[in-house]
Amino acid sequence: MNDVPLDCSDPQILMTEVARLRAEIARLESRVEDLDRLAYHDSLVPLLNRRGFIRQLEKMIDRANRYGDSGALLFVDVDGLKVVNDSFGHHAGDAALVHVAELLAGDVRQSDCVSRFGGDEFAILLEHSDHRHALETARRLADRIAGSEFCHEGSCIPLSAAIGIALIEPGDRPESVIDRADQAMYAEKVAA
Known part of the structure; x- marks a missing residue:
């Protein structure tokens, strides 16, 4: 000065x-x-991080409360990432996360919000979405991940994911929506 x-x-x-x-x-x-x-924003993948995601979730809940907008949260857990890290190294695990992030971001609407929630978990906000649309999107994304070819340094590694769904309801809090989606994801893992 x-x-x-x-x-x-x-x-x-x-x-x-x-x-x-x-x-x-x-x-x-x-x-x-x-x-x-x-x-x-996440430091590994070009997506929002948990903090950025929660900020967007709060906005969506606010729109649901004020205008009755519909929305859903998809909670995505990449299966077996620990095995990938242990068998092929952490570079392979990081590359797998980047691969999944690209698949998720590339297969939702531009108005939807994809984030890396942490570790091997991703979260997706679907605007103007009812349960049917959220279920169709979750199935499409799970099929897309399982059907993608992920190869790292000459080794092809199968990937899959479990996806839980929670509809956003008026009066929700971010934690309650995340908890419902997380519980639905674990139920999906048990059923698989």
């Missing part, structure tokens, strides 16, 4: 100071964008 008073009578000095301040504002805005990206 410059503690020397400006000579306000010299237009050139004022213009130089204005240019310096604009550059400083642009630098700070860029830094804020970087910090926002770090706070709300």
Whole structure:
């Protein structure tokens, strides 16, 4: 910060100071964008992280409360990632997560929100979705993951996922929706 008073009578000095301040504002805005990206986006895959996802879930719940909008949460757990890590190394496990993230993001509507919730779990918000649509989407995504070819350093590794569904209801809290979807995912694992 410059503690020397400006000579306000010299237009050139004022213009130089204005240019310096604009550059400083642009630098700070860029830094804020970087910090926002770090706070709300996953470091491995190009998706929102848990914090970014919960922020979007809160917005969807708010729309459900205010306007009666429908929505659903899909909770996706990649099966056997520990085995992939143990058998092929953590680079293979990371590559598998990137592969699944690309499949999920590429096979939902642009208005839907895909995130890496943590570890081997992903969460997807489906806007304007009823149970039938959420079930069709979950089945399509599970089939897409199981039917995809994932190869790492010459080894083809089968992937699969269990997907739980929870509809977003007026009066919900993020934790309650996530818990219902998580329980549905575990029920799906047991049934498989």
